[in-house]
Amino acid sequence: MEKITILIADDHTLVRETWSFILNTDPRFTVVAESGSGEEAIELAKKLRPNVVIMDINLPGMNGIEATQQIRKYSPGTKILGVSLHTQPTYARKMIQKGAMGYVTKNSSREEMFKALMEIQSGKKYICEEIKNILSEQVISGEDQQSGLNALSQREIEIIAFIKKGHSSKEIADALNISVKTVEVHRYNILKKLNLKNAAALVNFINNSQLEFDN
CATH class of the missing domain: 3.40.50.2300 (Response regulator)
Structure with missing residues (x-):
């Protein structure tokens, strides 16, 4: 063989x-x-x-x-x-x-x-x-696999990784070669998918999460 x-x-x-x-x-x-x-x-x-x-x-x-x-x-x-x-x-x-x-x-x-x-x-x-x-475990617990973290796109996960490191929207935009407006749209969508009210809640979620947003 x-x-x-x-x-x-x-x-x-x-x-x-x-x-x-x-x-x-x-x-x-x-x-x-x-x-x-x-x-x-x-x-x-x-x-x-x-x-x-x-x-x-x-x-x-x-x-x-x-x-x-x-x-x-x-x-x-x-x-x-x-x-x-x-x-x-x-x-x-x-x-x-x-x-x-x-x-x-x-x-x-x-x-x-x-x-x-x-x-x-x-x-x-x-x-x-x-x-x-x-x-x-998700099926048994009834967790919706298309909600929350599982609904995030790869780009949104990348942006969360930048936020976790303390980068501003402008710094994220420069690093990813996209507009600041696009970053803000992604941030809004992240908040919506994670059911968070504002940027402060997102930062708190990231800091307290045990999940790996970057490697």
């Missing part, structure tokens, strides 16, 4: 090297390249056409969700496995919507990552046990 060729995209060198070592010790896999950014991952995928890209969501510049969409466009035969510290189902949902075949968190075991790689290579979708358990 031919080895499954893998491209690893993660902005942490040690993470990439560790994954490469682990994967290359298994006869089913061979890591053909590593990347520290979304843009570089796209170029490598175009050139190498790997069977699978292990794609971290939080990458500098173009994030993993956007890079996934581009890789699926330029190398449609390549399967994408999303990986992140984020355990909110909304991240997994957005990755799948953009073309990923699977999603695992960084809490997942080596065995589960191997299982995910084999499943998506065979054409099946794979969601890790941690995410599935969270989804099950």
